[in-house]
Amino acid sequence: MNAIQFSRLIWELYGARGRLPDLDWIEKQGLLAIKIGQMHALRIDFLDRERCMHLCRLYRRNKILDSGRFERLVLDALAPDSRDAFDSIESIPLASASIGQVHRAALLDGSPVVIKLVKRNVTVNFAREVQKLRRLLKVVTRLYPALKRAGDPVGILDDLETFTMSELDLRHELQGQQVLKEIQRAQGKRFDLTSLRFPRVYSELSNASVMVSEYVEGETVDELLESNRLEYDQLLDLFRLHGFFLFCVGTFHGDLHPGNVILRNNQWTMVDTGFVGKVSERLRLGLFYFFKALSQYDYPACARALHQMSDVQIKHNDYAEFERRLLDLYADFTDRTVSEISLTRQMMSTIKLGVHHGMHFERGIFSVIRSLMYMDGMVLRCQPNAVLMKDMRPFIQEALGVLPDGKSWSDLERQRR
Numbered sequence: 025m026n027a028i029q030f031s032r033l034i035w036e037l038y039g040a041r042g043r044l045p046d047l048d049w050i051e052k053q054g055l056l057a058i059k060i061g062q063m064h065a066l067r068i069d070f071l072d073r074e075r076c077m078h079l080c081r082l083y084r085r086n087k088i089l090d091s092g093r094f095e096r097l098v099l100d101a102l103a104p105d106s107r108d109a110f111d112s113i114e115s116i117p118l119a120s121a122s123i124g125q126v127h128r129a130a131l132l133d134g135s136p137v138v139i140k141l142v143k144r145n146v147t148v149n150f151a152r153e154v155q156k157l158r159r160l161l162k163v164v165t166r167l168y169p170a171l172k173r174a175g176d177p178v179g180i181l182d183d184l185e186t187f188t189m190s191e192l193d194l195r196h197e198l199q200g201q202q203v204l205k206e207i208q209r210a211q212g213k214r215f216d217l218t219s220l221r222f223p224r225v226y227s228e229l230s231n232a233s234v235m236v237s238e239y240v241e242g243e244t245v246d247e248l249l250e251s252n253r254l255e256y257d258q259l260l261d262l263f264r265l266h267g268f269f270l271f272c273v274g275t276f277h278g279d280l281h282p283g284n285v286i287l288r289n290n291q292w293t294m295v296d297t298g299f300v301g302k303v304s305e306r307l308r309l310g311l312f313y314f315f316k317a318l319s320q321y322d323y324p325a326c327a328r329a330l331h332q333m334s335d336v337q338i339k340h341n342d343y344a345e346f347e348r349r350l351l352d353l354y355a356d357f358t359d360r361t362v363s364e365i366s367l368t369r370q371m372m373s374t375i376k377l378g379v380h381h382g383m384h385f386e387r388g389i390f391s392v393i394r395s396l397m398y399m400d401g402m403v404l405r406c407q408p409n410a411v412l413m414k415d416m417r418p419f420i421q422e423a424l425g426v427l428p429d430g431k432s433w434s435d436l437e438r439q440r441r
Contacts, residue, residue, distance in 0.1 A: 025056060025157050033057055037064050037079075038071070044078045051082075055123065055146055056153040058082055059184055062281070063397070076401070080246060080282075094125060097141055101234040108132075109229055109236075113139065123191055128239060136239040137226065140194065147192045154185045183390035187278050187299035194235040198225045200277075200297035207273055214426045215272065220265050220292050240295070242288030249282060249405045256407040262292055263399055264419045270395060271315070272423050274308035276301050278391050281398050301391035307333050311392060312427070316420050319413045321358045323351050330374060334383035346381040353377060363408035368393070368400040 025033070033053065036045040037060075050061045064071060065079035094117070099107055113129040124142045131137055161178050190196045201222045208217050229236040245262070248254035262285060269276035277284070277294055278301035286293040303311075310333030317325035327347040331337070338346065353373060357365055371393060375385065403410055 025053060025153050025160075027160055029053055029057075030157060030160060033060065037061065044075060047078070047081060054153055055150045055188070056157065056184075059188055063184070063394075065401070077250075077405075080250070094127060094141065097144065098139055098234060101141060101231065102229065103231065106229045110139075123188075124194075129236075131226075137236050138239050140235045140237070142192055142194060142233050147189070150188060150192070151185075154181065157181060179387065179390060183387070183394065187301075187391070191279070191296065191298035193232045194230060194298070195232050197235060197296065197298040198227055198230065200300040201225060203275060203300050204269065204277065204294070204297060207269065207275060211268075211273070211426070215268050215422070217265065217268070219261060219290060220294065222294055222297070240286050240288070240293045242286040242291075242293065245282035245285045245287065245402065248287060249402065254287070254406050256403075256410060258287065258290070259402060259406050260415060260419075261290075263416065264422070265292060266395065266399075267416075267419055268423060268426075270301075270303075270392065271308055271312040272427055274303045274305060276391075276395065278394075280395060282402055301388065301395070303388040303392060304386060307386055307388060307392070309427070312420075312423065315413070315416070316424075318357075319417050319420055323354045323357075326350065326354070326374075330378050331383065333385055333389075334378060335386060336382060336384045338382040342381050346377065346383075349377055349381075350374065359411055359414070361409045362400060362403045362412050366400055366404075367412060368397045371396055 033050065036050060045061070047061075050057050061079050061082045065076055065082060071079075094115075095113060098113070109131055111130045111132050111134070114127050116127075117125050118128050118138060119126040123146060124140050126138050126140045129137050129139050158178060158181055161181060165178060190200075205222055208220060211217065223240050224238040226236040245254060245259075266276060266280055277297055278299035279296060280294065284294065284296045286295065310329050313332070314326055314329035317323070317329055324347060327343075327350045330350075331343065331346075353370075357370065375389065375393070378385070400412075403412055
């Protein structure tokens with residue numbers, strides 16, 4: 025992606041007043057442009073709702089391989105002794121994404137499955153486009169240092185590259201699922217995870233380019249949101265599950281956008297587990313106590329929690345000024361709905377405030393911010409008048425009893441002194 029193409033992409037996403045982004049043009053620019061567009065699909069906090077709903081189509085509409093070509097690629101990708109395992113493969117895709125394509129099929133024993141195939145040359149092309157954009161952004165941030173302080177675009181690109189490259193090797197999806205399933209097995213007696221499941225993967229039929237897994241009945245959260253059929257209480261249960269992995273364990277589904285979760289009979293199935301996010305104990309506990317304080321509108325405690333997350337402790341006078349600025353930032357936050365104040369934008373402003381005063385946060389925080397962005401966007405589409413932090417109080421109380429290390433807030437503060 026050169027400077028002209030990137031400028032056009034930004035213009036399509038932000039600047040084309042009176043017209044919606046040209047999805048055909050975005051798709052023609054390749055996977056990197058599609059991924060950037062998908063990230064913005066949930067940014068109802070600073071893009072208008074119609075534009076975000078239009079961008080959400082990038083989760084579902086991509087160039088479809090014809091059935092003959094798909095079957096040839098599947099046969100080429102499968103190991104020789106696996107090619108005769110299928111009784112049938114449907115010619116019309118169940119889904120087509122920027123990375124791959126999914127078709128329903130049946131094994132010889134009649135088991136319904138889906139075959140997921142990574143499109144040829146996607147990995148090489150994506151890596152090339154990321155490298156070109158990274159060079160461009162480094163030049164831009166050298167010329168305009170304020171841009172780096174405002175949002176660290178190179179860091180965000182690095183995070184996008186990490187989780188996308190992980191998705192492009194389908195073996196990571198099986199590995200990620202195994203990690204999350206083991207957490208579920210080990211922690212299921214301490215925290216109610218019964219509404220969560222993962223699809224069976226036929227590892228003997230799968231490899232880096234093709235994956236065979238059970239067919240899961242149900243609809244994605246994206247489909248349910250688009251048709252206004254997702255209950256807000258159901259969405260809160262999904263956040264409760266995701267929040268457990270994020271805050272209580274520090275290992276979580278790293279790309280839990282609304283197209284990667286299927287709901288059927290109040291049972292959540294997480295798919296596309298190719299990227300599993302991981303954060304340090306300090307970051308996850310600091311985040312947990314930050315949101316605990318935020319849910320109670322205890323803003324001085326929010327300041328202390330953010331300081332706990334930082335790799336660098338700042339001096340007393342700098343901290344006092346930071347706390348004063350944070351209290352100003354949250355002056356109008358209490359009891360405000362997600363449509364009035366975006367949680368994602370508020371968190372981005374909070375992190376930037378900490379960095380401005382000398383704090384430093386580990387790179388894993390980008391995965392967390394992306395998770396918050398997805399959560400924020402789903403609530404805005406489902407229940408824009410929700411006071412999310414107040415509604416998350418029951419989960420926070422539940423999670424307090426199962427923090428695996430048993431560390432209290434006072435323990436953390438003593439540890440850092």
